[in-house]
Amino acid sequence: MFHFGEFTLDASRYLLQRGDRTLRLEKRPMEFLILLLEKRGELVCREEVARRLWGADVFVDVDHGINTAVRKIRIALRDNPEKPRFIETVVGKGYRFAAPVVCSGNGKPLEETPPEPTTGVQPIPVHVPAGPAVEHAAVAPQDAIPKRTWLLGRGAILVIGVVAALLFGIRWKLRQTSHPAIRSLAVLPLKNLSGDPTQQYLADGLTEELIGRLAAIHNLRVISRTSVMHFRDTTLTAPEIAKALHVDALVEGSIIRDGSRVRVHAQLIRASTDEHFWSETYDRELRDVLSLQSDVAQAIARKVKVTVAGDERQRLSAFHAVLPEAYESYLQGNFSLHNSNNKAAIEKSIRYYSDAISKDPAFAPAYVGLAAAHAALGTVMMGGDPGRERPQMVSAARTALKLDPGLAEAHILLADIAQKQWHWAEAESEYRRALELDPNDPDAYTGLAEWFLCQGRADDALNWEQHARELDSFGSTNWELAWILFHSRRYDEAIRELRNTLAVRPDDASSLWLLGFTLVVKGQPQEAIPVLEKAAKLANRSSGYIDVLAAAYARAGRRTDALRILAELKKRKQAGYVAAGSFVILALGLGDKEQAFAWLDEAYKEKSNILQFVKVHPLMDPLRSDPRFGDLVRRVGLN
Numbered sequence: 001m002f003h004f005g006e007f008t009l010d011a012s013r014y015l016l017q018r019g020d021r022t023l024r025l026e027k028r029p030m031e032f033l034i035l036l037l038e039k040r041g042e043l044v045c046r047e048e049v050a051r052r053l054w055g056a057d058v059f060v061d062v063d064h065g066i067n068t069a070v071r072k073i074r075i076a077l078r079d080n081p082e083k084p085r086f087i088e089t090v091v092g093k094g095y096r097f098a099a100p101v102v103c104s105g106n107g108k109p110l111e112e113t114p115p116e117p118t119t120g121v122q123p124i125p126v127h128v129p130a131g132p133a134v135e136h137a138a139v140a141p142q143d144a145i146p147k148r149t150w151l152l153g154r155g156a157i158l159v160i161g162v163v164a165a166l167l168f169g170i171r172w173k174l175r176q177t178s179h180p181a182i183r184s185l186a187v188l189p190l191k192n193l194s195g196d197p198t199q200q201y202l203a204d205g206l207t208e209e210l211i212g213r214l215a216a217i218h219n220l221r222v223i224s225r226t227s228v229m230h231f232r233d234t235t236l237t238a239p240e241i242a243k244a245l246h247v248d249a250l251v252e253g254s255i256i257r258d259g260s261r262v263r264v265h266a267q268l269i270r271a272s273t274d275e276h277f278w279s280e281t282y283d284r285e286l287r288d289v290l291s292l293q294s295d296v297a298q299a300i301a302r303k304v305k306v307t308v309a310g311d312e313r314q315r316l317s318a319f320h321a322v323l324p325e326a327y328e329s330y331l332q333g334n335f336s337l338h339n340s341n342n343k344a345a346i347e348k349s350i351r352y353y354s355d356a357i358s359k360d361p362a363f364a365p366a367y368v369g370l371a372a373a374h375a376a377l378g379t380v381m382m383g384g385d386p387g388r389e390r391p392q393m394v395s396a397a398r399t400a401l402k403l404d405p406g407l408a409e410a411h412i413l414l415a416d417i418a419q420k421q422w423h424w425a426e427a428e429s430e431y432r433r434a435l436e437l438d439p440n441d442p443d444a445y446t447g448l449a450e451w452f453l454c455q456g457r458a459d460d461a462l463n464w465e466q467h468a469r470e471l472d473s474f475g476s477t478n479w480e481l482a483w484i485l486f487h488s489r490r491y492d493e494a495i496r497e498l499r500n501t502l503a504v505r506p507d508d509a510s511s512l513w514l515l516g517f518t519l520v521v522k523g524q525p526q527e528a529i530p531v532l533e534k535a536a537k538l539a540n541r542s543s544g545y546i547d548v549l550a551a552a553y554a555r556a557g558r559r560t561d562a563l564r565i566l567a568e569l570k571k572r573k574q575a576g577y578v579a580a581g582s583f584v585i586l587a588l589g590l591g592d593k594e595q596a597f598a599w600l601d602e603a604y605k606e607k608s609n610i611l612q613f614v615k616v617h618p619l620m621d622p623l624r625s626d627p628r629f630g631d632l633v634r635r636v637g638l639n
Helices: 027-038 046-054 062-077 147-177 197-215 225-231 238-245 286-303 310-317 324-338 343-359 364-377 386-403 408-420 424-437 442-454 458-471 477-487 491-504 509-522 525-538 543-555 559-575 580-590 593-606 609-613 618-623 627-635
Strands: 002-004 007-010 015-018 021-023 087-090 094-097 102-105 108-111 184-187 249-258 261-270 275-285
Touching (some): 027 046, 027 062, 027 094, 046 062, 046 094, 062 458, 184 238, 197 249, 197 286, 197 310, 261 286, 286 310, 286 324, 343 364, 364 408, 408 609, 424 442, 442 477, 458 477, 477 491, 491 509, 509 618, 543 580, 580 618, 593 609, 593 618
Parallel strands (some): 184 249
Antiparallel strands (some): 002 102, 087 094, 102 108
């Protein structure tokens, strides 16, 4: 057993844990980690790693294999290669495990370092000077030692042994009963106790704001809003919720609004014991609600004894005084955006955010909300024109960052738009900046995962999405994981993820759409049709849904139905915007390569969202041997 940082590795069982949570690590990365731990502090050369992982007679791409193994270990340990806690790279030589390691096993107590070797070590001779008193002295055999002295010696040894055993037992008992450090928590939805259901937006808004503040702490894993909202009306106990979310502690509480005053009660619960070990009530005017959030977040950070760096402490305590009416409009915008599944709801959120900005032009979060709403409206699913929505999104996000450079969500939005416009280096930089500011934002991990997917690096994409899933296991990460698997041609795994989601949310239109799309490219269009028809109905026959339905009809032999949808989309295009990508999908479904290339040229001109995935999209496989397709990939910057 190796214990280091917050991790434990049982080498005999190939079991790596962080606290009580088992971490997934494949066989070769696991063997590599065990080797590093066995030789902790020593340089392990790449040749020794290759022998341990593959043997001397196996011919593989060793450098790639070692680099992949190191990357997977670092992801599991959350180890930054630029500032490593655990694994140091010695350039051109190998690797070294640099952190302190505590070992135990075979029933032995914990020991900080391995015991000193005894084989071949000779005792140091002691010279006794000759003299009258000792000149004729000789060592008496044991039988010649007086019995009283011998018994006293044996008794002393027995007493020392008993005391040592007692001390060890006390130390072990303390270790067993002492509480483990809190390294992860979830803020459960605050209960609205105002007696007015219309105040739910305030309860949800304060929950989200508190999560956002705590999420900025690098040494604390904080579960995302979309996952905790699944436990709003749950009957599960606190330990059961904590187990489902894999966290050490929960924050729960309530909010009561009475006119212009807000009272928030919050408490911390230790997951392992269901112990309520902190509780506080805050009573403020609504205009001081941001300082209230700051006070609650700082109190929680102190109570869980998490290390907070200087810049993190500054972000934790900072707040901007905001007009109450502006803050209310902002929270109502959030509520509308987060609970939207159609274009009308998103447009409603834009009105709320715009109202908040008009009332308080210096309130940066309102600009972030406005940018997010325009970004959502400009997707294929919602049917908005990216040419109109993108400039408004960029303008709002940049204004937000001028007012508050520490807003991670604004960087994510700018990264997303840079990626859709094929500014790949800028997109990666913005995603990584967002993670520096908020290491607990699943959207930043997902964005970076999609960035890697667009480059054709599916394994890296899956690794980054796994980070997102740790923070948002009940949110959109299942869909995102299925999206990566879809582009990796791992269709059965994608289908399994989507069916798991639909078992909980059977009317989730986007999951139905992706399930149907996966069945189409897998060669099962007949099975895809009812799934896609349901998705299209839920989405009010958005062009981003019926284009895939048309492809399913075409591949199932229902060409007339496919052509009917094609005519419908062309008619819509005469009256408003329809993405060129929809016509690309339909042409490929009909098997018309020339029409597909014609619409790809249109998609290139409008920088359609579909082209960011051109290098990996499975529907485009029939075009890849054509030189025109290679030229398109090059022009998009993905060659």
